[in-house]
Amino acid sequence: MTELKFIHAADLHLDSPFLGMQQLPAALWQRLHDAPFQAVKRLVATAIEQQVDFVVLVGDLFDRETQSIRAQVFLAEQLQLLIDHHISVFVSYGNHDHLTENHVLTLPTEVAVFSADVETKHFTTQTGERVAISGFSYPQRWLETNMVTHFPERGTVDYQIGLLHGAIKQGDENHYAPFTVSELQATHYDYWALGHIHKPQLLASQPEIVYAGTIQGRNKLEDGPHGFELVSSSTGQLHAEFIRADQFEWLTLNIQVNADTTDESLMSQVENAIIDAKQSVFGLIELQISGIETLSPALVSRLTDGTWLARFDQQQRRRYDEQGAWVYSISVAAPKQTVTYAQLDAKYWAQAGDAVFTPDNLQQTAGRLMQYDFLATHIKQDETLKAITEAAKTELFNQARLEEEQDADHQA
Numbered sequence: 472m473t474e475l476k477f478i479h480a481a482d483l484h485l486d487s488p489f490l491g492m493q494q495l496p497a498a499l500w501q502r503l504h505d506a507p508f509q510a511v512k513r514l515v516a517t518a519i520e521q522q523v524d525f526v527v528l529v530g531d532l533f534d535r536e537t538q539s540i541r542a543q544v545f546l547a548e549q550l551q552l553l554i555d556h557h558i559s560v561f562v563s564y565g566n567h568d569h570l571t572e573n574h575v576l577t578l579p580t581e582v583a584v585f586s587a588d589v590e591t592k593h594f595t596t597q598t599g600e601r602v603a604i605s606g607f608s609y610p611q612r613w614l615e616t617n618m619v620t621h622f623p624e625r626g627t628v629d630y631q632i633g634l635l636h637g638a639i640k641q642g643d644e645n646h647y648a649p650f651t652v653s654e655l656q657a658t659h660y661d662y663w664a665l666g667h668i669h670k671p672q673l674l675a676s677q678p679e680i681v682y683a684g685t686i687q688g689r690n691k692l693e694d695g696p697h698g699f700e701l702v703s704s705s706t707g708q709l710h711a712e713f714i715r716a717d718q719f720e721w722l723t724l725n726i727q728v729n730a731d732t733t734d735e736s737l738m739s740q741v742e743n744a745i746i747d748a749k750q751s752v753f754g755l756i757e758l759q760i761s762g763i764e765t766l767s768p769a770l771v772s773r774l775t776d777g778t779w780l781a782r783f784d785q786q787q788r789r790r791y792d793e794q795g796a797w798v799y800s801i802s803v804a805a806p807k808q809t810v811t812y813a814q815l816d817a818k819y820w821a822q823a824g825d826a827v828f829t830p831d832n833l834q835q836t837a838g839r840l841m842q843y844d845f846l847a848t849h850i851k852q853d854e855t856l857k858a859i860t861e862a863a864k865t866e867l868f869n870q871a872r873l874e875e876e877q878d879a880d881h882q883a
């Protein structure tokens with residue numbers, strides 16, 4: 472018999488700006504911007520339908536420290552709906568929405584908000600099960616202390632749950648309440664509800680230590696399904712079940728081109744691939760094109776400079792609703808052959824490439840942009856350096872071929 476049932480969600484990021492997606496048709500962009508709000512509505516509907524005891528929200532409810540009135544009112548209304556259905560709500564704030572005086576007041580008074588110090592709130596289910604919920608909120612954007620040591624020992628309750636918005640300790644820079652899995656296990660709590668990492672994941676199973684993930688993926692790095700966890704008890708143990716709530720999924724479609732590919736044939740090839748990949752939620756697609764060394768340099772240029780995609784937009788603008796997908800970007804896999812300059816030894820060419828495309832050089836080039844947390848994170852990712860290196864290789868390869876063609880034209 473289920474004695475306890477609750478929902479664990481985190482990283483709602485209401486008011487995410489979805490920067491870089493403004494090229495979407497206005498109606499589609501509006502749907503994307505609304506997606507985190509719709510996902511929260513789905514969470515609330517599930518909570519009511521499943522008659523859960525309570526909902527825990529583990530940080531980053533809002534995307535920024537100052538939230539729009541709309542986002543504040545929306546969340547207050549949704550939480551009020553839970554309270555009206557006798558579902559308790561526990562909230563801890565994270566690094567994106569850390570405690571400031573202005574937003575604590577906007578939530579319904581019945582919502583239990585954790586303060587900057589670890590505290591424990593008690594709850595008794597209708598069947599008499601006693602639950603202790605321990606957690607804290609971020610007092611500022613960064614929190615370098617190990618907060619796990621501040622969590623109390625497991626009390627004499629039926630279930631003890633820890634709320635922690637943070638990241639596993641690694642390297643030198645640990646700005647988000649760093650912890651290790653064994654530290655969490657040593658508390659002997661019955662469940663750890665984590666926030667901060669946007670990919671849903673199970674870190675350990677006894678007890679379950681779970682990142683609910685962000686409720687709606689916000690960019691291509693947040694691919695795969697997103698939602699929240701429905702946690703229920705079974706023979707004294709708590710088990711999380713992932714429930715999808717997202718409205719959009721970020722996908723990559725691999726497209727192999729060859730010597731016969733033309734602008735038009737590529738459009739049909741992509742449309743067919745989209746139909747084959749169709750799924751239950753709307754797909755935001757990045758095309759990953761391989762085999763460009765077989766294409767004419769002019770077609771490669773149209774793929775890399777956005778010309779082809781602009782033409783494809785005319786087509787997808789009419790069909791995106793029915794197809795349930797939109798191609799927002801093209802990424803071209805660098806050619807397997809490297810550029811050969813007759814006067815340059817291939818070995819030195821490769822060495823120069825290795826010397827130029829280093830994490831240090833990239834960060835130096837980014838300069839003041841590194842001051843922004845989200846950009847710094849992006850720039851430091853291995854994938855970013857790899858993508859820039861690939862793009863440069865493609866560009867050089869294609870430039871060399873265009874030059875060859877021009878030389879040939881002049882000689883003719």
Ligand SMILES: [Mn+2]
Nearest residue numbers: 482531567667
């Ligand atoms: Mn977050």
